[in-house]
Amino acid sequence: MLLASDLISTPAFVYIEKIIQKKLHNIRKIQDCNILYPLKTCALADVLRLMAPLNNGFSVSSLFEAMLAKDIAKKNNVIHITTPGLRPDEIENISELCDYISFNSISQWKLYHSKLKSEIKQGLRINPQLSFVKDDRYNPCRKQSKLGIPLTELLHELNDISSIKNISGFLFHTNCESTDFNDLLETVKHIEAYLPSALKKISWINLGGGYLFDESENAEVLTETISLLKSRYELDIFIEPGNGTIRDAGYIVSSVIDLFKSDNRVIAVLDTTVNHMPEVFMYQYKPDIVGESCNGKYKYILAGASCLAGDIFGEYKFNQPLKIGNRIIFKSMGAYTLVKANMFNGINLPSIYAYTLERELVLKRRFTYDDFISRCVVKKNVVKRKKVCNSCS
Template identity: 45%
Template sequence: MSLSQQFNDHLLPLSGDSSLSTPAFVYDESAVINKLELLVKAKEQSGCHILYSVKALSFSALLDIISDYVDGFSVSSLFECNLAREMLGEKGSIHVTSPGLRDEDIPHIAKISNYMSFNSQSQWQRCKKFVGDLNCGLRVNPELSFVEDDRFNPCRGYSKLGIPLSQLAYLREQHSETFAGINGIHIHNNCESENFQELGETINKVKDVMGDFVSRLKWINVGGGYLFSDMAQLDMLCSIVTELKQQNGQDVFFEPGKGIVNSAGYLIATVIDLFDSGGKTVAVLDTTVNHLPEVFEYQYKPVVMQECRNGEYEYQLVGASCLSGDLFGDYCFADELQPGNRIIFANVGAYMLVKANMFNGINLPTIYSLDSSNKLHLQKEYDYAQYRNKW
């Protein structure tokens, strides 16, 4: 479904719904389920295992829905691991990788999770005495970048994420004892890519450098970092997985986050003031970039659903905090904005709500789910007590 169709069918009615209190974060359950159903098809076609990367959006009611479609969750911290186990019960596996595991947390994490990809040789050597029944692997940095912005590039120079492939090859030659007890590798190296050919290139590079080390592994976790909207895109993933399975019979795990939840998330705000500043009309919203922190962190301009590129009325949409850079950007509209109008930001499901904060005492958005019959359900409201008690 196109963004404008989605807007007309699902969201436009909401923008006039007076029972919805703004700022509101709305997640569309059907949009998440559509993505999950595509992944289930890919799993049926190729035999890959599907995990959800909890860090993208860890709202528990949503995890509950996702858990019915996936083989498990991928996590990177003690709290994510606890949450994943609580949500999955005994029904799925938990896969852990993090550059920052504390020694004192490892025994507990090892007890409640199933797979761990150690981020460095020293992390593996230090922690292996705690691993018990865990299925252990190494996170490998394939030293192959597809991401231009180094802030998102797991293979940037001097990367902290994984053992560089060239170093792994040296270890295999000189210190093969390092690999005793290692069953798998984790090779996440992408971000927001729509091209699964890049995954194919990554796997080929790892196979070329590591040879039969790869064929002897029991599993490969290919990470996340890919966006997809139809089966045609996932076909390439399926053929890569099918080839790996035919060659070596390995288990292959795919663990997207943003690909599953991003297009399902909306932030709805209300215009609370309008005034002229140096010739531009400023429209102040009852939200802030701190509800969409990646807008500020990465200077990214979010999609506004009512935007009309050739619209006659141009506004600078700004947040309600005192920070001068609390700005969403300049947008044109077909109609003049009035106080009370609602603005809908789209494609904000991943890495936004999980990073949102109450800076300047501005309350967090109220969270709603939108069910398949277009009914809104209030999921969570924040209040002054949470602001007061945070510190």
């Protein structure tokens, strides 16, 4: 199998271009809808370059993401931004780089709306106050949420959207890895019930991300939601699927570097760590791996290489005993992995490989000691060193 190939030096992040392309082709089949890719999910420049011609643009959450998106955007791509973190020293540059901005609060709009270039389309991020996500850490509609203007507050502020100058659109993002588009339809109907006249006055709406398109059993409900918004309000519609585009295209490939017994269990230490996939630790979920077998005879606790006691992926069963050097391949790691990965303990980041459309395995980046010290506020020339391994540059 390709991912077990000796050509890959571990730990590695491998993404498969064909999968990204296929996902985007499927998403593009949705009629009357503009597709944006959110950089927060995986911001590798070559991944963005692959996507640029296949979608309508990018969505970003910061100045740096906006700069990267602008560098890569094709002529017809648009750039949307929404963030609770707008800053006075960045607003001018953000305004230059972006085509759409959705203010996260009325206060933010008051601070910045007059500082933007005239061509930028201004909108508001709404919090529909309708929760679908059980874990509050993922739930933008949680109580006292910092994400968007609660509908009840917005109603209080304005009975008429025209009292807020230059607002031409709304954005909401309320779900996470959902496969049920009824959540989206319900949200749109809920907003409609609160703000019927406002919807008539705007010209665009961004429905955010949060849905796994391929796994959905009711894609027709998405079509129904879009045609409702089109037929009643003639809105330009945007969606920004992150997980839905890239999650299944990425793998973390690691190797077993030690095996030993601890309290009647065998621990298999890997050359990766939860710090390469921080959501595994943050949300305490057990990632899927290639080749695990629920009836397997050989049971191991797969553990990361850091000093953190809880740097553990979980207990897994296999049909064959593990040996030092065996590959362990984590599935569905394309989203929110590299963008959150860190070098805790000085453990190097995974090397980045692409399996290209031409079926070639291409090493895109191998991180080195220089990448480590560049964030340790150490002047490079102060540290004299000899080349001792491949990770040294």
